[in-house]
Amino acid sequence: MATPDILVHPDATTLACAAAQDLADAIAAAQRRYGSASIVVTGGSTGIAVLEQLREHEGLDWSRLDLFWGDERFLPTGHPDRNDTQADEAMIAHVPLAAARIHRMPASEGKLADDPEQAARTYEEHLHHLGNGKLPRFDVHLLGMGPDGHINSLFPHDPALGQQDRHVVGVTASPKPPAQRITLTLPAVQHSTEVWLLVSGAAKAPAVAAALRGAPAGECPAAAANGVLRTAWYLDRDAASELP
């Protein structure tokens, strides 16, 4: 596993601008190489700020970009706390993405209303359908991180962290509201060509240091967030303040 790249920026705004520029470049590179690009987006203030910046990038070919989510709060369509609603407002509503390439996690309504596990299976089937029985290619998986080291909806000590056989699971007792969520698992994160963690603020500094020290994933899930070819940590100075 390659050593992670640690990229420290003066503040959260500069971090988001730099990550968006790098993401635009990575999308263009994947489109040149494969014909289309595929990114996994995240919620949280830093991840959403990156999407706000990305939408300003001129020359980006939005028609050949697939958008997936790393996790979702299991709430009805359009709920303001859903990660996809926030991504809609920050980026999707402003750019010409192809509707069929926006792969949202299911919402808590209709047949799936009270069944995040079934909703997770539905998303997993969708991914496996796109990938001919496997996961599709994820060129870049963006991740936020909580002060407890959680990534996606994979929280410390949660049994979902040990999940090796599934790519998407339902969460029913998240320590952070809402309790019900859908999340990609660690094997799905680790399937991504590149994983970029977007972390700002002093409250995250201890978890950043723990993850980069190689803490056990059960205690600090972000420690296991590694891409196949590259892992990059986009930090602001405060988040990096406990690194050696």
Ligand SMILES: O=C(O)[C@H](O)[C@@H](O)[C@H](O)[C@H](O)COP(=O)(O)O
């Ligand atoms: O699902 C959630 O409750 C949040 O989206 C959460 O997982 C978030 O991504 C991180 O806590 C980082 O958030 P910030 O970037 O806002 O610090």
